[in-house]
Amino acid sequence: MPKWLEDAVFYEIYPQSFYDSNGDGIGDINGIIEKLDYVKGLGCNAIWLNPVYDSPFMDAGYDVRNYKQVAQRYGTNDDLVRLFNVAHEKGIKILLDLVPGHTSDTHPWFLEAKKAQECETSNRYIFTKTVWDAPPQYRMMCGICERNGNYMVNYFSSQPALNYGFYEITHPDWQLPCDHPDCLATAEVMKDVMRFWLDKGADGFRVDMADSLVKNDDEKIATAKIWRGVREMLDKEYPEAAMVAEWCGPQRAINNAGFHMDFYLDHYGNGYSRMFRYGEWGDEAVFNPNGKGNIKAFADEYLPNYEASKDNGYISFMTNNHDMPRVTAYLDKQAIKLVNVFIFTMPGVPFLYYGDEIGMRYQADLVSKEGGFSRTGSRTPMQWGNGKNLGFSTSDTPYLPVDKAEDAPTVENQKDDPDSIYKVVKDMIAIRHKYDDLHGNGDLEFNFEEGKIPFSYKRGKLVMFFNPLGESAEIATEYTGTKVYELGSTELAEGKIKLEPQSFVMIEI
Numbered sequence: 001m002p003k004w005l006e007d008a009v010f011y012e013i014y015p016q017s018f019y020d021s022n023g024d025g026i027g028d029i030n031g032i033i034e035k036l037d038y039v040k041g042l043g044c045n046a047i048w049l050n051p052v053y054d055s056p057f058m059d060a061g062y063d064v065r066n067y068k069q070v071a072q073r074y075g076t077n078d079d080l081v082r083l084f085n086v087a088h089e090k091g092i093k094i095l096l097d098l099v100p101g102h103t104s105d106t107h108p109w110f111l112e113a114k115k116a117q118e119c120e121t122s123n124r125y126i127f128t129k130t131v132w133d134a135p136p137q138y139r140m141m142c143g144i145c146e147r148n149g150n151y152m153v154n155y156f157s158s159q160p161a162l163n164y165g166f167y168e169i170t171h172p173d174w175q176l177p178c179d180h181p182d183c184l185a186t187a188e189v190m191k192d193v194m195r196f197w198l199d200k201g202a203d204g205f206r207v208d209m210a211d212s213l214v215k216n217d218d219e220k221i222a223t224a225k226i227w228r229g230v231r232e233m234l235d236k237e238y239p240e241a242a243m244v245a246e247w248c249g250p251q252r253a254i255n256n257a258g259f260h261m262d263f264y265l266d267h268y269g270n271g272y273s274r275m276f277r278y279g280e281w282g283d284e285a286v287f288n289p290n291g292k293g294n295i296k297a298f299a300d301e302y303l304p305n306y307e308a309s310k311d312n313g314y315i316s317f318m319t320n321n322h323d324m325p326r327v328t329a330y331l332d333k334q335a336i337k338l339v340n341v342f343i344f345t346m347p348g349v350p351f352l353y354y355g356d357e358i359g360m361r362y363q364a365d366l367v368s369k370e371g372g373f374s375r376t377g378s379r380t381p382m383q384w385g386n387g388k389n390l391g392f393s394t395s396d397t398p399y400l401p402v403d404k405a406e407d408a409p410t411v412e413n414q415k416d417d418p419d420s421i422y423k424v425v426k427d428m429i430a431i432r433h434k435y436d437d438l439h440g441n442g443d444l445e446f447n448f449e450e451g452k453i454p455f456s457y458k459r460g461k462l463v464m465f466f467n468p469l470g471e472s473a474e475i476a477t478e479y480t481g482t483k484v485y486e487l488g489s490t491e492l493a494e495g496k497i498k499l500e501p502q503s504f505v506m507i508e509i
């Protein structure tokens with residue numbers, strides 16, 4: 001297990017929207033290099049970079065055409081290597097995004113595989129035997145290529161699924177077993193892609209749809225086996241490299257598949273959404289001050305997963321990512337401050353999505369860009385300052401429009417504002433680094449009174465008390481100590497803590 005993960009705080013960068021250094025309207029790698037000091041200044045010591053590979057961008061780069069080539073619009077492979085090097089000089093690690101489940105339908109492997117003649121990559125994708133065979137339980141593209149067969153897609157129609165085989169074979173005429181040499185070869189080419197970038201200086205990967213590899217594998221047994229093989233390779237050849245799964249099942253992802261980290265995703269009804277985004281636009285989220293949330297539902301889901309996986313890896317809370325509406329669509333400013341305090345004081349490895357540190361707003365109603373659809377509103381350019389395109393680009397045609405509101409939050413107008421979300425995020429990350437007890441692997445004792453929202457948790461010598469409600473509350477506690485951090489107004493009293501509406505206090509006992 002790479003030691004650096006214990007105190008890692010990640011910053012997710014959506015490259016097309018972060019900083020445009022050459023005025024073509026699209027963010028680029030040199031732009032990221034220019035902003036590394038900003039990332040470091042926030043206290044983040046690691047970056048997750050969304051896909052930067054050559055792609056037709058039908059799904060914002062999750063449709064890879066060449067895994068070993070940086071997309072021209074972002075720069076060159078040399079630029080990416082320079083990013084690794086400059087980041088490392090500043091103490092920042094870089095995880096690339098690995099997309100192992102599918103390619104673009106313009107990938108040369110697929111262009112060959114869809115031809116009538118058999119070729120080396122005929123089995124790299126999942127084709128039925130004839131076009132007349134299209135079992136409805138599988139998502140198939142039918143009758144659109146020269147080859148006499150339909151092919152399975154993993155996500156959008158432009159993303160044919162790579163073939164890692166089937167765990168349960170229901171159609172033996174076209175489904176290959178996982179140990180078929182061509183299926184084993186698919187895992188090998190992915191390892192080859194990983195080695196290519198690790199050798200150039202990448203520090204690991206965020207793995208897209210990590211649970212999607214083997215088909216008819218409901219328990220994810222064969223899929224986990226593939227990842228364990230990858231983990232063995234990393235342990236042996238790149239012991240400092242890390243992988244975080246887009247899986248949201250830590251017992252499978254961490255314990256069985258060997259991922260170092262697993263994202264706690266916004267799956268409706270799970271613990272993550274219960275905290276931040278549940279109900280009709282968040283009206284049943286625990287952090288909504290209206291008090292309709294259910295902290296027990298969070299604890300019942302999170303705690304068993306945490307307990308079961310904590311010795312093997314980390315659950316990753318995130319402020320948001322590029323796939324869901326920013327939390328500003330659901331909660332008010334004070335609630336969002338509390339959310340950030342929570343995310344940066346829980347165990348695991350936290351992820352901050354670019355722009356969440358200034359409370360960038362979800363831009364509803366934008367026309368979909370590059371397969372974004374409702375996600376487009378969370379992918380708008382970073383708001384740096386008050387100039388053209390809020391400092392993102394000098395172009396007249398930026399990748400997406402920036403927030404047009406007069407009071408659009410920017411780094412410039414928040415960095416010295418004591419009442420800003422930015423200040424809370426920066427303070428909390430600094431406190432997390434300062435206290436070992438708050439690191440990813442520190443202990444957790446979670447406490448709440450059945451049916452009530454105020455809650456607290458203890459991590460080593462530090463105890464966090466939260467009152468997300470719109471009314472005052474008290475929490476009975478055996479602990480006393482000195483205040484380390486406070487939001488809103490709180491009072492330490494005999495046997496209890498009094499908390500004003502939407503407040504928080506951290507004490508050191």
Ligand code: NOJ
Nearest residue numbers: 059062155208209322323
């Ligand atoms: C998850 C990624 O986060 C998302 O943006 C993408 O569209 C799908 N996987 C398909 O690769």
